[in-house]
Amino acid sequence: MQHTNTEMTHGTCRSSIHGKLFHRLFLFLMLIFGAVTMSSCVNEEEFENNPNGNFEALWKIMDEHYCFFPLKEKELGVNWNEVHERYKRQVSAPLNGDQLFEVLGNMLGELRDGHVNMSSSFDLARNWSWREDYPANLSDTLLRAYLDTDYRQACGMQYRFLDDNIGYIRCSSFGQAIGEGNIDEILFYLAPANGLIIDVRSNGGGMLTSAEALARRFTNREILVGYMQHKTGKGHEDFSAMAEQHLSASNRLRWQKKVVVLTNRGVYSAANEFVKYMKVCGATIVGDRTGGGAGMPFSSELPNGWSVRFSACPMYDIDGNSTEQGIDPDINVSLSDEDFRRGKDSIIEYARKLF
Numbered sequence: 547m548q549h550t551n552t553e554m555t556h557g558t559c560r561s562s563i564h565g566k567l568f569h570r571l572f573l574f575l576m577l578i579f580g581a582v583t584m585s586s587c588v589n590e591e592e593f594e595n596n597p598n599g600n601f602e603a604l605w606k607i608m609d610e611h612y613c614f615f616p617l618k619e620k621e622l623g624v625n626w627n628e629v630h631e632r633y634k635r636q637v638s639a640p641l642n643g644d645q646l647f648e649v650l651g652n653m654l655g656e657l658r659d660g661h662v663n664m665s666s667s668f669d670l671a672r673n674w675s676w677r678e679d680y681p682a683n684l685s686d687t688l689l690r691a692y693l694d695t696d697y698r699q700a701c702g703m704q705y706r707f708l709d710d711n712i713g714y715i716r717c718s719s720f721g722q723a724i725g726e727g728n729i730d731e732i733l734f735y736l737a738p739a740n741g742l743i744i745d746v747r748s749n750g751g752g753m754l755t756s757a758e759a760l761a762r763r764f765t766n767r768e769i770l771v772g773y774m775q776h777k778t779g780k781g782h783e784d785f786s787a788m789a790e791q792h793l794s795a796s797n798r799l800r801w802q803k804k805v806v807v808l809t810n811r812g813v814y815s816a817a818n819e820f821v822k823y824m825k826v827c828g829a830t831i832v833g834d835r836t837g838g839g840a841g842m843p844f845s846s847e848l849p850n851g852w853s854v855r856f857s858a859c860p861m862y863d864i865d866g867n868s869t870e871q872g873i874d875p876d877i878n879v880s881l882s883d884e885d886f887r888r889g890k891d892s893i894i895e896y897a898r899k900l901f
Contacts, residue, residue, distance in 0.1 A: 593848075593849050597637040597640070597641045598634075598637050598638070599849055600650065600848045600849055600852070601633065601634065601637045601646075601649070603848050604650055604653070604664075604848055604854060605626075605629075605630050605633075605653070607846045607848075608626070608657075608662075608854075608856060609626055609630075609780075610780040611844070611856065611858055612657070612662075612857060612858070613775075613777060613785075613841050613858050613859060613860045614657070614841055614860060614868075615782040616782060617868055617870055618658070618659075622657075622658060624656055624657060626782075629653060629656050633649060633652070633653045637649060643666075644668075647664075647668075647669055647671065650664060650852075654671060654673070655671070657673070658673055658675050658676070659673060659839075659841070659856075659857055660672070660673060660674060660676050660814055660815070660837065660838075660839050661815065661839055661843040661855065661856065662854075662857065663854075663855050664848075664852055664854045664855075665852065665853045665855075666853075676811065676814060676837035676838055676872070677748075677810075677812045680811040681811075681834070681880060681881070682810065682811075682881075683810040683833060683881050684748050684810055684812065685881065685886060688881075688886065688889065688890070688891040689716065689891070691889055692894060693706060693716065694706070698732075700725075700731060700732055701723070701724045701728045701729075702717075702718070702719055702721070702722050702724075703715055703716060703724075703728075703732065704716040705732050707739060708743075708898065710901075712739055712740055712741055712743060712898055712901055713736035713739035713741065713742040713743065714745065714894075715732065715743070716745045717745065717746050717749060717760070718746075718748065718749055719749055719750065719751075720749065720751060720752030720753050720754075720757050720817060721752035721756075722752070722753070722756065723753065723756055724760060726759065726796075726798055729760065729763055729798070729799070730798055733799050733800075733801055734799060739803070740803070740901050741804040741805065741806070741901035742801060742803060742804070742805050742806070743805075743806050743807075743894065743897050743898070744760075744805065744806070744808070744824075744829075745808040745894070746807060746808065746813055746817050746820060746821065747809060747810040747812060747813065747833060747893070748810060748812030748813070749812070749813055749817035750812060750813075750814045750817065751814050751816040751817050751818070751839065752815070754816045754819060757820035757823070758793065758823070759796075760820065761793060761820055761823035761827060762793060762794060762795060763796050763798075763800050764800065764801050764805055764824065764827040764828075765793060765826075766795050766800060767795050768792050768794045768795060769792065769826055769827070770790055770791070770826070770864055771791050771792065771793045771822060771823045771826045771864060772790075772791040772819075772861060772862050772863050772864055772869075773789060773790060773861070773862040773863075773864075774788070774789050774791055774842075774860070774861045775788055775859065775862075776858070776859045777859070785860070788862065791861070793823050793827075804830075804900070804901055805824070805827075805828070805829040806829065806830045806831075806897040806900055806901075807820075807821060807830070807831050807832070808833045808893050808894065809821055809832070809833040809834060809835070809873075809875055810833050810834045810836075810893075811834055812837060813836035813837055814837040815839040817836070818837065818838055818840060818872070818873060819840075819861070819869075821873050822869055822873060825863075825873070825876075830897075830900060831873070831874075831876045831877070832875055832876065832879055832893060832896055832897050832900070833875050833878070833879055833880075833893045834875065834878065834879075834880060835873065835874050835875065836869075836873045838870045838871045840857075840860060840861045840862070840868055840869040841856075841857025841858065841859060841860055841861070841870060842857070842858060842859040842861065843857055843858065844856065844859075857870075877896070879893045879896045880892065880893075881893060
């Protein structure tokens with residue numbers, strides 16, 4: 547696992563979507579998970595504040611509470627017991643803080659999960675392979691050309707009309723709350739457009755409630771958008787039955803025309819969920835596969851005070867498939883070198899032809 551002093555750009559998915567059943571499940575989950583975490587980290591077993599004790603504490607926290615071991619074993623061949631034996635040998639010798647941080651960070655990196663990270667007072671261990679191992683399919687230079695200087699901005703979103711009367715919204719993050727009144731203003735302003743492009747490329751996530759608030763404007767009825775589970779025990783396969791996720795229609799201004807959503811590998815966490823919602827709402831997804839991040843994160847602490855965050859609750863699409871590894875677009879389009887030289891964004895240009 548690579549580590550850096552820079553904070554992660556994608557936020558923790560802290561909120562659930564609407565639906566009474568899902569809210570009850572989430573509250574129940576918080577109570578159960580809090581009890582299990584406190585029990586496993588405090589009451590069940592005390593670990594010494596030394597390299598071996600911190601290693602064993604971290605391995606056990608993940609072993610009992612991380613939710614994607616079955617998927618990671620299938621997709622990546624990760625055997626968590628084998629990982630334990632391999633890394634345990636590395637903490638048998640005396641290690642200073644930097645060395646221990648590197649060893650533990652590398653162990654977490656075996657999972658290749660952007661929601662799995664460890665923070666200390668001096669560094670942050672993280673894995674961003676979900677986006678760094680792939681083409682960006684996004685150019686800030688081209689985006690500035692399309693937005694020009696006359697765009698409007700609200701709640702961190704930039705919006706304007708393109709020259710063919712297509713509405714364009716650039717949503718680069720769900721890191722802040724999106725006001726209902728702000729969405730009203732944006733959609734009212736763009737109402738004369740022939741259609742709407744929502745560009746969430748490289749949106750690393752943030753608040754799930756913000757993703758939900760925006761998606762609710764594109765359905766006229768409550769719809770099933772996916773499923774969620776929670777851990778019920780310490781075993782890797784111990785999960786509850788799938789609970790439905792529902793997206794309710796907004797009782798305010800709703801969009802009734804065609805919508806295209808632009809994606810790339812930088813779409814993660816809450817933004818990944820947004821794409822999941824919008825597919826069910828009937829939007830056309832154009833671009834590259836999303837980065838994934840379909841596990842709701844929770845946190846725990848090691849004996850030395852280092853914080854560890856991990857995916858604890860898996861989420862699925864309406865067909866019951868995990869979106870942890872990303873969501874495929876309806877139409878796969880990449881930025882071409884030729885278009886870039888011409889000052890054109892291949893993905894935006896393709897989307898414009900769909901209206």
